Amino acid sequence: MSDEADVIVVGAGLAGLVATYELTRAGRRVVVVDQENRANLGGQAFWSLGGLFLVDSPEQRRNGIKDSYALALQDWMGSAGFDRDDEDHWARQWAEAYVRFAATRKRQYLHDLGLRFTPLVGWAERGGGVADGHGNSVPRFHLTWGTGPEVVRVFAEPVLDAERRGLVRFAFRHQVDELIVENDAAVGVRGTVLEPSDLDRGKASSRVAVDSFELRAKAVIVTSGGIGHNHDLIRANWPVGRLGPCPETMIAGVPAHVDGRMLAISEQAGATLVNRDRMWHYTEGLHNWDPIWPDHAIRIIPGPSSMWFDATGKRLPAPNFPGFDTNTSMKAILSTGHDYSWFVLNQTILNREFVLSGSEQNPDVTGKDIRKVLASRGGKGAPAPIEAFKNHGVDFVVARTVDELVAGMNKIARGPELDASLIERQIVARDREVANGFSKDLQLMAIANARRSLGDRLVRTTKPHRLLDPEHGPLIAVRLNILTRKTLGGIQTNLDSQALHADGTPFAGLYAAGEVAGFGGGGVHGYNALEGTFLGGCIFSGLTAGRALARTLS
Ligand SMILES: Cc1cc2nc3c(=O)[nH]c(=O)nc-3n(C[C@H](O)[C@H](O)[C@H](O)COP(=O)(O)OP(=O)(O)OC[C@H]3O[C@@H](n4cnc5c(N)ncnc54)[C@H](O)[C@@H]3O)c2cc1C
Structure with a gap:
């Protein structure tokens, strides 16, 4: 040429x-x-x-x-x-x-x-x-x-x-x-x-x-x-009025080349830039225990059953259920003055409801290997990459009792000390609502709705059960960080x-x-x-x- x-x-x-x-x-x-x-x-x-x-x-x-x-x-x-x-x-x-x-x-x-x-x-x-x-x-x-x-x-x-x-x-x-x-x-x-x-x-x-x-x-x-790995640009454009204060700790859901430099270069040449304050970052970020790029974060794409608590230990209000409304949940989390939150779940929920966003975290589907898909998603236990996060990730706590779980959460909290009795009370109240087909708990109603979808019923949403039922244990808590991604x-x-x-x-x-x-x-x-x-x-x-x-x- x-x-x-x-x-x-x-x-x-x-x-x-x-x-x-x-x-x-x-x-x-x-x-x-x-x-x-x-x-x-x-x-x-x-x-x-x-x-x-x-x-x-x-x-x-x-x-x-x-x-x-x-x-x-x-x-x-x-x-x-x-x-x-x-x-x-x-x-x-x-x-x-x-x-x-x-x-x-x-x-x-x-x-x-x-x-x-x-x-x-x-x-x-x-x-x-x-x-x-x-x-x-x-x-x-x-x-x-x-x-x-x-x-x-x-x-x-x-x-x-x-x-x-x-x-x-x-x-x-x-x-x-x-x-x-x-x-x-x-x-x-x-x-x-x-x-x-x-x-x-x-x-x-x-x-x-x-x-x-x-x-x-x-x-x-x-x-x-976009600008997803350029945290200075994200901070400069963060919509404080709409989402609350910019998180102090952010981890990167995109490689370092997503630096946003071409935006200013294009503007300097005379192009018009608009809607700089609109971004799409996630509230369910994990520190990658095996990072590829700096500050490498992996997003959990969650099913609907984990209980979601803010940094002070209060359950997030509706519609902040896992995977429902990203920006509203972001606002609810940041309104506490802290930049992280918690999922509390058990092994049964982990097995079925956690999907990690990333091709390398899903080697079965990425490799187009039907046998591996059936073995990892249809069998007992969580897919291997999820178990690896549970075992090696700094954001996971695994325990047999709520007291033990909250003690582990307090070790990695970046904010206030959590009160085990407050958390336990909320879990027990939710668990009581599982006992019959009716409920006034909006999250349980949303789970029932989710299970009317074939995909959810088969592979994404567990049958409602008591979180504290030892048969579904151990208990798991996950510290969720703000993960930067889309512009x-x-x-x-x-x-x-x-x-x-x-x-x-x-x-x-x-x-x-x-x-x-x-x-x-x-x-x-x-x-x-x-x-x-x-x-x-x-x-x-x-x-x-x-x-x-x-x-x-x-
Ligand atoms: C882990 C992960 C999971 C995702 N999952 C989904 C999903 O399931 N569904 C979905 O719809 N989206 C998903 N996304 C988002 C989607 O992948 C991206 O938004 C999309 O790929 C962006 O493509 P792009 O071509 O615009 O930019 P990029 O992929 O960022 O490519 C831009 C290229 O430009 C180069 N470049 C930048 N500046 C310069 C310069 N000054 N000079 C020369 N070269 C330059 C960069 O090096 C880069 O190679 C995901 C993203 C990630 C990271």
Whole structure:
């Protein structure tokens, strides 16, 4: 390939791969620039669980779930809560387009590339308890057979094939520091060539410069990801008024390359950034006992049965049940003046209800090994990676009695001393409610509702039982930390994924897709996500950018 490419793509994560795939399908020549080495191809998506939001899919129908575009749009808009005229102008339109994509072309597009799903549909982010408010009314979380690496593979393979055919050139260890703008149009990038790195995927690499570079093309697509590993940027943009004080202790759910630098670089070049205060961090973070990147955190995707206590030992009020309403739970936790909380459960709940978000934490599904899936999820005990966290993780306490459990919790608490009798009283009260089919305990009512979903009943939600029943022991407490992950705002784009100037006019030659563009439009999720929507947002916005440019450049 000659030096002059048609398009420069900044970032070889999922959004960059999808855009490149679409451009090369149309015969366009692309240079993909990434600050990391080739081992990191696919970026965050490789580490992901590969959960994808689909609407009215064959998998849902086979699970007896009735879904529709209208219901999904109601859920999306209720979750997003768009309330800003300018900043949400394109985000609203992206939301409608994206939900339509999820209800129509998305599954077939991925299926044609060879992607398949596991048969049971998960019910993530069940919401705040109001029909037109936040949350999924029905299960929509489709787990990719092969998890994140498979999502990456189906786009990486055709892109690597295009590299062999000379349509794609990768510039790894090239860090972009500046967008070149001439005559109001983006025409290239300048940056630093970093020293070679042979580190494994996910490891934090050096930023030692060995050279500088400049590349020019007819257009630039920025697909550089969010700010999840840049805790300074997160602190600077934390919405104190909405979520409470920024947590003092945060652990990182994303690799170090998710540094957010390209946002300021794009803004300096004249792109408009919006919704910087909207983020999606999780309340169920564990310190990884076997870390890959600095401060490596793993999120528990919990089933609904653990009891959830704040740092002072009080049960969190409804709708703060595990896996229901991320931001409302964040606010409830931070309102105590502390930045952590506790799950209290037993071995039976651990066995069935804990899923760890991360491809490497689910080797059975990631390896597409049906026998291992049946052995690890259908047998006695928790899957091995979960047992490993229980045995080695600094956030776990295991005990036979409540007194012993709370003594262990007090050893690792970062705040007030917990009173064992207060905790025990609340558990006993909850356990009394299990004795019959009726209950006034909203969490138990939610569990009964969850078990009406096939996926939940079979693999995600235990039959209600007394937490203190020794047959289901031992008792387990888990200290839950704030885990940083997703950026919901970013570069504002129109429906072609084209960046915009401050006056709303399209920025010639500059496009943005994936997390850096708030997964489309500068914030397709608004304030809240329905889960499984991020990979799909990268796919939809990357596809849109690639196709728009393929058209424009023809
Ligand atoms: C553990 C985990 C589990 C997840 N699970 C799910 C899930 O189940 N479902 C879901 O929908 N989402 C999930 N996500 C979120 C999803 O994976 C990410 O939001 C998505 O992959 C982001 O893709 P991206 O292409 O926008 O950015 P990234 O993957 O961050 O890629 C950006 C690339 O740009 C490069 N870059 C950045 N700045 C520069 C620069 N200045 N110069 C050169 N290169 C640069 C980076 O090195 C990186 O390679 C998960 C994420 C993680 C980490």
